[in-house]
Amino acid sequence: MKKMIKKICLFIGKIIKFLDKILITPIMKIFLKINDLFSSNNKALERIFSNKQSLVVISLVVAFLAFYVVDKHSTNMVDNSAEILYSQKVIANYNEEAYVVEGLPETVDVVLMGKKSNIYLAKQYPGQGVSVDLRELSAGTHKVTLKYTNEIKTINYKIDPSQVTVIIYDKVSSQREVTAEVVHRNNLDSKLDISDISLSKSEVTIKGSSKKLESVAYVKALIDIDNLVEPTIGKSTISNNKLVAYNNSGEIIDVEILPKVVDAELTITSTSKVVPVKVVPTGDIALGYAIGSTTTSISSITVYGDEENLKSIEYVPVKIDVTNLSSNKEYTVNLEKPTGVRDMSEKTVKVKVNVSKQEQKEVQNVNIQTVNLGDGLKVQALGEENSKISVIVKGSKEALENLDESKITATVDLSEYTEPGVYDVDVKVTGEDLRLTYESKVNKIKLEIKK
Secondary structure, eight states: OHHHHHHHHHHHHHHHHHHIIIIIHHHHHHHHHHHHHHTTTOHHHHHHHHOHHHHHHHHHHHHHHHHHHHHHHHHHHHHEEEEEEEEEEEEEESOTTTEEEESOOSEEEEEEEEEHHHHHHHHHSOTTEEEEEOTTOOSEEEEEEOEEEOSOTTOEEEEESSEEEEEEEEOEEEEEEEEEEEESGGGSOTTOEEEEEEESOSEEEEEEOHHHHHHOOEEEEEEEGGGSSSOOSEEEEEEEEEEEEEOTTSOEEOOEEESSEEEEEEEEEOOEEEEEEEEEEESOOOTTEEEEEEEESOSEEEEEEOHHHHHTOOOEEEEEEOTTOOSOEEEEEEOOOOTTEEEESOSEEEEEEEEEEOEEEEEEEEEEEEEOOOTTOEEEESSGGGTEEEEEEEEOHHHHHTOOGGGOEEEEEOTTOOSSEEEEEEOEEEOSOTTSEEEESOSEEEEEEEO
């Protein structure tokens, strides 16, 4: 315990010596000099400055005063702060009916500087924010200063950017036809279709600078299917559809559109068609074998789509790979939607394939048809042997017995023959029954093309 007290006393002694060296002694020297100056006129002041105890007290008082001033100043420095208000909206005051302003930023950053308490209050009472007064300016290019208005006057602020260059145009107007564009159409039930759209306005007014109005190619009303509650067959209305102006490149042009929104009445229909499924073998079956018969789990399917697209659809193909097939097999096929079809009543089909030994049959006197003959040209076969061919048909006995020879087609494509002359042209043979293969006994025929 005694050792501890001794250490504390030594520590305090060191502190006193330190204070005496750097604070009391220098201050005493200052007062002694002052005493020398006034010694001839003031005996009382001389006695005070000559008394060591008086000097110690005065030194301590001065030290406390110095500490108070420094502490107050440091407190003020610590209490000062800065905070950034990001993306503050810029409000421009001008005659919006007569002018259009370009070059003005939509938002700026504002740095608030001052005491933390004042900054806190400024954030609670933001006042009028950032503004720029353009009311006294006419059409042309101007450099303007942005101002920040707040309720706390003790706050300093800095705007980034604080000055901007704006271009003021005279506002003009023009009429444009408005058309409808359906948004999120894929979210509509695939069995349903929009056959007609009627807008509450067929023509709208656009306003802006003459330069911008010249770039507007069209105005569209964006009809969002997601705003349609429980769409069903019949007429439905979607209100407050946004209008947007575009240029020829499909980019949005920022102009004023009146009215800003339109209503749309939609006619919803469901167009469908029942078509058969047709097995389409792909690949080469094993040598010496042929497809005897095919049986599908469904014979027909309902397809949904636009009326025009459905007109050209005669069947839905069921593709099966028969490469090296030499025995009976059952397939489960995922159906592919034909072009123009949005939905189908069935997604998969099972196909049973019976394989049998391959046989062949010769079909004679199959007429040759020409396709893609150029305008102003005519074609003539050089001899009867070049106008008809024999076709070797291979397949199962059952398929050959049911062969309709009138469904065999032989064609020559003349799209590459654009000048008069005599040519050897390739022959292509096809048939309706895809279980069979068709092969011409001759590969080429001789034709003459004339003007």
